[in-house]
Amino acid sequence: MRLDSITDAIGDTPLVRVDPAVHGLRHIDLYAKLEMLNPFGSVKDRAAWNMVRPGLKAAAEGRHTVVELSSGNTAKALSLLAGMHGVSFKTVTNRIRIPEMRDLLLLLGAEVEELPGQTECLDPSSTDDPLTLFHQELSGSDSPYVYTDQYYNARNTEAHLTGTGPEIVADLGGRAPDHFIACVGTAGSSTGVARVLRAHDPAVHVLGLVAHKADFIPGIRTIDEVQGVGLFDPATYDTIATVTADDAIEGMVTLARRCGMPAGPTGGAAYSGAVRHLRALDAELTERRTAVFIVCDRIEGYLSYVRRRRPDLLGRPVHRNSVATLTDAEVAAATGIDVAAAERWIAEDRPLVVDLRSPFSYAALHIAGSVNIVDELCAELIEGGLPFSKSRPVLLACPVGEQSARYAALLTRMGHPDVRSLSGGIIAWRDAGAPLVRE
Structure with missing residues (x-):
C-alpha cells in the first residue's frame, strides 16, 4: 500500500469477529470495529481530520493556532495534524487525568492550558464556569483561533456518517447489524454510525454506554455529563446503560489476552457492556443476529490507569486501604448528609471539609474553609493509614457525591468515628444556592 499522506490512512479500519468461545453468545455474531488501527491510534482521528481540514490553510497563512477543549485522543490527533501543516496546537482542559497523555501531548509540541472548571467536562449551561466562558470566546466570529469545537461541530458526526457507518455496512455484506453498541463521549461516533445503520434498517437497536457516576473511564461521560x-x-439510543471502571478493565484484559486486541478502557467497556446486554437476549433467540461495538483506542497509554485500579494485573499487591476493595454494602452504608444538614453541621461542629475535585474545579468554586485533596492524592494518603485525626469529624465532597461516598465508606472501615459524604456533591450544593467562594 502506497499513500501520499498519513491522512490517507485514516479510516477503512477492519471489522473483526470476536471468537464465540470468548463471549459465549450462541446466536449472536459479535464484531469489533478496530478504530485503534487508525494512524494516530484512535477513533478520534476521523473527527479531528474532518473538523480541522477546512481551516488549516487559513491557519497556516494567518499563523493562527488550532484550539480544542480536549484532554485525550482528539487533542493527540489534532496536535499531529496541526504539526504536519506547520500550525501550532493548543488544548484547553480543566484536568488531564492520564499522565501518559499529558506527556505525549507535550512531546508532540502541543500547548496544554488548564483552566478552572466546576465539572470534569464542558458544561455550556453553567454561564460562570471559566471553561464555558473560554468556549464562548473561542466560538465568537472574531476569534483569532481555529476552534474545532468537538462538542458541537457537526463535522464530528459527519466523519462517521461518511466513513465509519458505511464501512460497517459494507463489511457486513451491505446490511446493518441488528445491534450497535457505543460508548458515549462527545457522541459524534455513536450518533453518526447510528444514523447510517438505521438508514439501512430502522430496526437496528442502539445501546449507549455511559460511565457509572462514581467511576472515571477515559473517553466516556457519565449520564449527567453527556x-x-x-x-x-x-x-x-434505544437503551442507555452504565458501565464501571471494573467493567472497562475486565473488558480490556479479555480483548487483549483472549482476542489479540490491545484495546483501551473505552473499548473494554464497550465489550463488557455489549456482552452483558446481548447475553440477556441470546437465550431467547432462534435465528442468527449480528452486533458491532467500537474499539476506540489502544491499551498502551493507560498503564497508570490500570496500575491505580487493578495493581494485581501488573504483579503488584492490592492494598487493603483502597476503594477498589469496598463492597457495595459498605458504600451503601456510608453516612450521607444533604446540603441543608451539611450547612448546619459545618456551622455547629466545624468538621474538616475535604474537597476531592481537581485543583482547577476547586479554584473555580468551593465551600468556604474547605481543603482540596484531589481524589488520586487522597487515595495515596489513605494507603499509608488514616490521614485525618479521629478527634475531628470529616465532611467529604466531590462533584456529585458518588466518589466521596466511597471514601467515606473506606475511612469508616479504617476506624474514623465520624466521616460523612455530601449527598449530591458540589453540584447539589451549588444548585441549592448554598454559598461558594472562588480563589
Missing part, C-alpha cells in the same frame, strides 16, 4: 454535550441526543 447532558451538556451539544451532539448528544437521547433519541439516538
Whole structure:
C-alpha cells in the first residue's frame, strides 16, 4: 500500500469477529470495529481530520493556532495534524487525568492550558464556569483561533456518517447489524454510525454506554455529563446503560489476552457492556443476529490507569486501604448528609471539609474553609493509614457525591468515628444556592 499522506490512512479500519468461545453468545455474531488501527491510534482521528481540514490553510497563512477543549485522543490527533501543516496546537482542559497523555501531548509540541472548571467536562449551561466562558470566546466570529469545537461541530458526526457507518455496512455484506453498541463521549461516533445503520434498517437497536457516576473511564461521560454535550441526543439510543471502571478493565484484559486486541478502557467497556446486554437476549433467540461495538483506542497509554485500579494485573499487591476493595454494602452504608444538614453541621461542629475535585474545579468554586485533596492524592494518603485525626469529624465532597461516598465508606472501615459524604456533591450544593467562594 502506497499513500501520499498519513491522512490517507485514516479510516477503512477492519471489522473483526470476536471468537464465540470468548463471549459465549450462541446466536449472536459479535464484531469489533478496530478504530485503534487508525494512524494516530484512535477513533478520534476521523473527527479531528474532518473538523480541522477546512481551516488549516487559513491557519497556516494567518499563523493562527488550532484550539480544542480536549484532554485525550482528539487533542493527540489534532496536535499531529496541526504539526504536519506547520500550525501550532493548543488544548484547553480543566484536568488531564492520564499522565501518559499529558506527556505525549507535550512531546508532540502541543500547548496544554488548564483552566478552572466546576465539572470534569464542558458544561455550556453553567454561564460562570471559566471553561464555558473560554468556549464562548473561542466560538465568537472574531476569534483569532481555529476552534474545532468537538462538542458541537457537526463535522464530528459527519466523519462517521461518511466513513465509519458505511464501512460497517459494507463489511457486513451491505446490511446493518441488528445491534450497535457505543460508548458515549462527545457522541459524534455513536450518533453518526447510528444514523447510517438505521438508514439501512430502522430496526437496528442502539445501546449507549455511559460511565457509572462514581467511576472515571477515559473517553466516556457519565449520564449527567453527556447532558451538556451539544451532539448528544437521547433519541439516538434505544437503551442507555452504565458501565464501571471494573467493567472497562475486565473488558480490556479479555480483548487483549483472549482476542489479540490491545484495546483501551473505552473499548473494554464497550465489550463488557455489549456482552452483558446481548447475553440477556441470546437465550431467547432462534435465528442468527449480528452486533458491532467500537474499539476506540489502544491499551498502551493507560498503564497508570490500570496500575491505580487493578495493581494485581501488573504483579503488584492490592492494598487493603483502597476503594477498589469496598463492597457495595459498605458504600451503601456510608453516612450521607444533604446540603441543608451539611450547612448546619459545618456551622455547629466545624468538621474538616475535604474537597476531592481537581485543583482547577476547586479554584473555580468551593465551600468556604474547605481543603482540596484531589481524589488520586487522597487515595495515596489513605494507603499509608488514616490521614485525618479521629478527634475531628470529616465532611467529604466531590462533584456529585458518588466518589466521596466511597471514601467515606473506606475511612469508616479504617476506624474514623465520624466521616460523612455530601449527598449530591458540589453540584447539589451549588444548585441549592448554598454559598461558594472562588480563589
